[in-house]
Amino acid sequence: MQKKIVLLPGDGIGPEIMDAAVDILETIAKKFNHQFIFDYQLIGGAAIDQLNTPLPQQTINSCEVADAVLLGAVGGPKWDNNPSDLRPERGLLGIRKALDLYANLRPVKGFKQLLSASPLKEEIIQGSDLLIVRELTGGLYFGQPSERNADQSAVIDTLAYTRKEMERIIDKGFQSAQIRNKKLTSVDKANVLESSKLWREIVEEKKQMYPDVEVEHVLVDAAAMKLITNPSSFDVIVTENMFGDILSDEASVLTGSLGMLPSASLAENGVGLYEPAHGSAPDIAGLGIANPVAMLLSTAMMLRYSFALEEEATVIEKAIEACIDKGYYTADLAVKSGEKVSTKEMTQAI
Amino acid sequence: MQKKIVLLPGDGIGPEIMDAAVDILETIAKKFNHQFIFDYQLIGGAAIDQLNTPLPQQTINSCEVADAVLLGAVGGPKWDNNPSDLRPERGLLGIRKALDLYANLRPVKGFKQLLSASPLKEEIIQGSDLLIVRELTGGLYFGQPSERNADQSAVIDTLAYTRKEMERIIDKGFQSAQIRNKKLTSVDKANVLESSKLWREIVEEKKQMYPDVEVEHVLVDAAAMKLITNPSSFDVIVTENMFGDILSDEASVLTGSLGMLPSASLAENGVGLYEPAHGSAPDIAGLGIANPVAMLLSTAMMLRYSFALEEEATVIEKAIEACIDKGYYTADLAVKSGEKVSTKEMTQAI
Ligand SMILES: CC(C)[C@H](C(=O)O)[C@@H](O)C(=O)O
Ligand SMILES: CC(C)[C@H](C(=O)O)[C@@H](O)C(=O)O
Numbered sequence: 001m002q003k004k005i006v007l008l009p010g011d012g013i014g015p016e017i018m019d020a021a022v023d024i025l026e027t028i029a030k031k032f033n034h035q036f037i038f039d040y041q042l043i044g045g046a047a048i049d050q051l052n053t054p055l056p057q058q059t060i061n062s063c064e065v066a067d068a069v070l071l072g073a074v075g076g077p078k079w080d081n082n083p084s085d086l087r088p089e090r091g092l093l094g095i096r097k098a099l100d101l102y103a104n105l106r107p108v109k110g111f112k113q114l115l116s117a118s119p120l121k122e123e124i125i126q127g128s129d130l131l132i133v134r135e136l137t138g139g140l141y142f143g144q145p146s147e148r149n150a151d152q153s154a155v156i157d158t159l160a161y162t163r164k165e166m167e168r169i170i171d172k173g174f175q176s177a178q179i180r181n182k183k184l185t186s187v188d189k190a191n192v193l194e195s196s197k198l199w200r201e202i203v204e205e206k207k208q209m210y211p212d213v214e215v216e217h218v219l220v221d222a223a224a225m226k227l228i229t230n231p232s233s234f235d236v237i238v239t240e241n242m243f244g245d246i247l248s249d250e251a252s253v254l255t256g257s258l259g260m261l262p263s264a265s266l267a268e269n270g271v272g273l274y275e276p277a278h279g280s281a282p283d284i285a286g287l288g289i290a291n292p293v294a295m296l297l298s299t300a301m302m303l304r305y306s307f308a309l310e311e312e313a314t315v316i317e318k319a320i321e322a323c324i325d326k327g328y329y330t331a332d333l334a335v336k337s338g339e340k341v342s343t344k345e346m347t348q349a350i
Numbered sequence: 351m352q353k354k355i356v357l358l359p360g361d362g363i364g365p366e367i368m369d370a371a372v373d374i375l376e377t378i379a380k381k382f383n384h385q386f387i388f389d390y391q392l393i394g395g396a397a398i399d400q401l402n403t404p405l406p407q408q409t410i411n412s413c414e415v416a417d418a419v420l421l422g423a424v425g426g427p428k429w430d431n432n433p434s435d436l437r438p439e440r441g442l443l444g445i446r447k448a449l450d451l452y453a454n455l456r457p458v459k460g461f462k463q464l465l466s467a468s469p470l471k472e473e474i475i476q477g478s479d480l481l482i483v484r485e486l487t488g489g490l491y492f493g494q495p496s497e498r499n500a501d502q503s504a505v506i507d508t509l510a511y512t513r514k515e516m517e518r519i520i521d522k523g524f525q526s527a528q529i530r531n532k533k534l535t536s537v538d539k540a541n542v543l544e545s546s547k548l549w550r551e552i553v554e555e556k557k558q559m560y561p562d563v564e565v566e567h568v569l570v571d572a573a574a575m576k577l578i579t580n581p582s583s584f585d586v587i588v589t590e591n592m593f594g595d596i597l598s599d600e601a602s603v604l605t606g607s608l609g610m611l612p613s614a615s616l617a618e619n620g621v622g623l624y625e626p627a628h629g630s631a632p633d634i635a636g637l638g639i640a641n642p643v644a645m646l647l648s649t650a651m652m653l654r655y656s657f658a659l660e661e662e663a664t665v666i667e668k669a670i671e672a673c674i675d676k677g678y679y680t681a682d683l684a685v686k687s688g689e690k691v692s693t694k695e696m697t698q699a700i
Contacts, residue, residue, distance in 0.1 A: 084547070119578050120469055121468075140542070146544045154510065154511065154512040155510070155511055155544055156545065157509040157543045158509070159508070160505070162504040163503045193490060194496045194498065194506075195506065221596050221600075224574070224597070224599050225600060229469050242539070245570075248571075249575050250571075250575060252575065253575045253578050258575075
């Protein structure tokens, strides 16, 4: 199989963990006789520094003709005081919109050996294995108007959705539940928002089409509580963009190993983008100690979702598990025993 | 001192815990020689059942001329399938708007003796003592338009704020920090929302006026993480309505005793409304086992904030602490030893 992959290392630890992904992909290519063609492009702060824009047109063009996109991370204090069109995260928002990456999938599953690093008690966190399906190209993030009035005395943002946008992400939620544990939690704020009322109606309509999936509606505030008090009660959570942003970050710290959580952002028929759930960690950038696991699990997701290379994806995931089992860990993990290794050593071991 | 207090027992366990508040207030009245005049009014499901509206005009009128309002809780499965203008929470939203209760104060502080019931590890939760200052009458909750287009193919909600609305809640945040530990965390989503950018600018402007307060800006997704990983790093959190809804509910489960958390909703110069942070708990309504503590701590907040009766407020708080110390607890608390008591017995003990 020949595949063209755009690599967007980005900022902070992005380039280091991208190196890890490339190493692993080259190993996979050899072992399974594939050919991966890498196309490095700029995004975020790195693009601002070189081309004075967080998302060069060439990056978009390259992604559009690629088979998949891998992203490291964007952002850092260097660009924090830039005007908003020159901030790294604009690159991320822009590429999501440009590629119509409407479905953000964020699995949250702890490694048994690392659960001691969880802020939650072991009896609370153990057994949890959930997937957040977040809408990624609509809602408050892109709704217009988003502006101040002339004298700055008032401001509005707009939470806008079309029925179609809701339908496709809700379908993705149901379909994700079907291939997992068949339980879907739809999160909204239907007691306040009109958009949530429509959302809930669509979920109710759709559920006839997925009779094997059990559905519950949970208000976003209640969901924020339940993620902490009973995380193992969830299978798949589907929700709109802003709620998904908050809940997926909340969920990402529950297992105590944010450095191990991947994500996929998918389009309807186009290219998919894969990136770790964590950020650019500027404080440890360049030290060679970043945890490559989230990036490598994202790479595995790419192989599975974009290339249907199930076996190859599983090989990576199993290798990661085996390394954790053997006690290798990177500096970000608050574990008590084992062998602390660098990014390179961890990648090598995997 | 003579004070007129409107009592809105509401639904579920609301009436039971309101009885507890009345008992305690009568005791305080006797002991300190005050006169509290109680005016019972309808709200929520109780009002729907009797008057076919969740917020009768008479309730608003009574609150407007009262010195303070105590609310039990609203809502329950009985009204869950009502059209939205006939749902209990409309009463709550309506009274907030009618009385211009723009500032919702939700302190989160665990009782040492009960921290074992926290879902968090003891080393994480111990020492945390934070206050969430949530804007309560603006943002997505009340912004217009909030509607579907004619053919139901799209929907919008509006996140609207005036500068004045932001200023007064941000001032409340700073002032709250001044009388606490002088640290203010302003939560926004300034990397995405125009409203958050204005919010952040106002915080930056205002901080000159409160030089004794240390300010940090945290994005809402990061705040949702940090509440779990490092709750004791917060003192006062100030944020807009929807973010505050989510974060305050998230924070409320951290200590493991949601049944012990009060709240105050304050107007600029008008009446204040006090209610427990928990809901109407329809599953245990009428059983006489509801935890009255959140209601009684809310009552203490009323004495302090609306009547400036600091000593009386402290007497209630100290009595509650003493009872917890003695090992009394209600059924909602997952504690391991002590004496399990009913709502009435707990109130009596306090
Ligand atoms: C960087 C930011 C704009 C982005 C978002 O809010 O979507 C990030 O928090 C995420 O979740 O990927
Ligand atoms: C009942 C609901 C409308 C309300 C809100 O969202 O404000 C509640 O969750 C709260 O926090 O008081």
